[in-house]
Amino acid sequence: MNKAKHIVVLGGGYGGILTAKKLAKKFKDPSKVKITLIDKNNYHTMLTELHEVAAGRIPEDAIRINFDKVFAGRNVDVVLDEIEKIDFENKILDGKVTCTKYDYLVLGTGSKPTFFGNKGAEENAFTLWSYEDAVRIKHHMWKVFGKASVETDPFVRKRLLTFVVIGCGFTGIEMIGELAEWRERICRTFTIPEKEVRLIVADMLPKVLPNFDEKLINKTTKRLEKMNVEILLNSTIEDVQKNFIQIKGQDKIETNTVIWAAGVEGSSIINDISDDKIEKLARNRVQTDKFLRAKGREDVFVVGDNIFYVPEGEERPVPQMVENAELSASTVAKNITATIKGEELKSYKPSFHGAMVCIGGRYGVAQLNTKKHKFILSGFFAMLTKHMINFIYFIQVAGFHKLWTYWNHEFFHVEDKRSFLGGHFAKRSPNFWLVPFRMFLGGMWFYEGIQKLSKVIEDPNAIFLLVSKIDTSGATPEEGAEVVAEVVQALPVPEFITNIVNWSMDLVFYTPAGDFTFMATIFQTGMVFAEIIVGLCLLGGLFTALASIVSIIMGSMIWASGMAPFEMLWYMIGGVAMIGGSGSTFGMDYYVLPWLSKKWKKLKFVKKWYLYTDA
DSSP states (O other), X not given: OOOOEEEEEEOOSHHHHHHHHHHHHHOOOTTTEEEEEEESSSEEEOGGGHHHHHTTSSOGGGGEEXXXXXXXXXXXXXEEOOEEEEETTTTEEEESSOEEEOSEEEEOOOEEEOOTTOBTHHHHSEEOSSHHHHHHHXXXXXXXXXXXHHOOOHHHHHHHTEEEEEOOSHHHHHHHHHHHHHHHHHHHHHTOOGGGOEEEXXXXXXXSSTTSOHHHHHHHHHHHHHTTEEEEXXXXXXXXXXXXXXXXXXXXXXXXXXXXXXXXXEOHHHHHSOTTTSOEETTTEEEBOTTSBBTTOSSEEEOGGGEEOOOTTOSSOOOSSHHHHHHXXXXXXXXXXXXXXXXOOOOOOOOOOEEEEESSSSOEEEEEEOSSOEEEEETHHHHHHHHHHHHHHHHHHHHHHHHHXXXXXXXISOSTTOSTTTTTTXXXXXXXGGHHHHHHHHHHHHHHHHHHHHHHHHOTTOOOSSOOOSOOTTOOHHHHHHHXXXXXXXXXXXXXXXXXXXXXXXXXXXOTTSOBOHHHHHHHHHXXXXXXXXXXXXXXXXXXXXHHXXXXXXXXXXXXXXXXXXXXXHHHHHHHHHTTTGGGSSSTHHHHHHHHHHHHHTSHHHHHTTOOOOO
């Protein structure tokens, strides 16, 4: 019996997590191929969203996804350990608590901040490259504002309220933009005038976001200036201490808060690998061949930020950005699969589509590239693009579950309108205010259904919800008047909808002779019982969201048929208002939904396909 091949993915960052998932899709039987992911944390961190936690826009746990959720129901074992040494000859990973042997290794350990030899920076500056970093900055901000609010010495107070971000690349601009947007709220919390808070972003570069189009650079500069951010370019940092920074040729800037965002290099484990084992270039990135194998090794593959590879026809190595992690993960997974199966390997031919930078939650800039064109976006459309890209990534990682939490954190539960959609989707009324409306809507549907029920029971084949195509010239005056009254009071319907409805009804509910079909009986009976059930659900607050959606659908059907009185607008509009779940207050949803949620999450297919929320 052949021993199962063992693939080890070292690192649970963007590249590592996607590689493991793609491999698990290829190899579902652990008796043939075993897949292990090793990371020092039990969660994946969305590094591109760190600034949002650091500046208090989203909750701390919003940027974490636990590995047990990501890999639920998949052939991936997660080992919590910090690898200290890699023995490439014997194919062994030595960690603090484990020793793991592999057949194929994927290096996806990511990067760490680099300080370019700046004096005092590593010891005294905050970094923004991990979940812990973001939380540390957030708590520090609260601490210094708290101190400043009671500080009587103007010199000390000024130092406490001066904040410097080093680096005008993506991370630095996003961090300073987020702080500038947070300033109003945190100043109001601690009763500090906004004009006392000084925000500075500095870099030795001659411009912000130097890789972007000049128009976007100018827009970014103007946006930061509008947010009262001081931009210090062509500024070489000479010294960083606890209470000040020194810029070459300028006076000291007194500050207790310096955030370093001026560049990255390979992770510590890559740095510790001797050059005779793995060839390294450009700040400890691993030299790879066109198949993303570490140069000279057919059993070691590299993904994400660890890659140093210049694609054919390009002058520069692939960038250290999320899109490179996503694209390289696909190539690595395919090539490991091909190696195991003895198939032909595929060259890495990435096509990068640009980058997006947020300057707070309301404004951003984006540069999108195609083979023939370059698009530059700013404001609403740049932020929309950024969120759409995140949607795609989260669907790959944790499906609907993560997408739902992301929507909540970014759109529905934001404070101070810190979203590119403003506060339009973030205003949440307490559900108890909707209880009377829910009861009214439920009562109306129930009344309508009960009124019709006796007719259905008396003769199910007597169709009164659909217009008869048989000659009704012999109808009594009272019946005729009733029909005319209904026609006069009906809501108007566009002609094209009327044509579609008539066509579909002719197809389903009428015979060629104009008689009603059996489906007409089914439809009428179903509608009557649906009205009663929806009414009862709304009255009792049970499955309120679903009942509200059905209410909208039924109201829309009646309207489209041309028989809806104007009061039907209340049914449809009320249904929209109820979708938010008013049954969680003074309703059965308060008890039933949490119980069902617990049962639902225990189902294997639900975990595997992330069909749940944490609410």
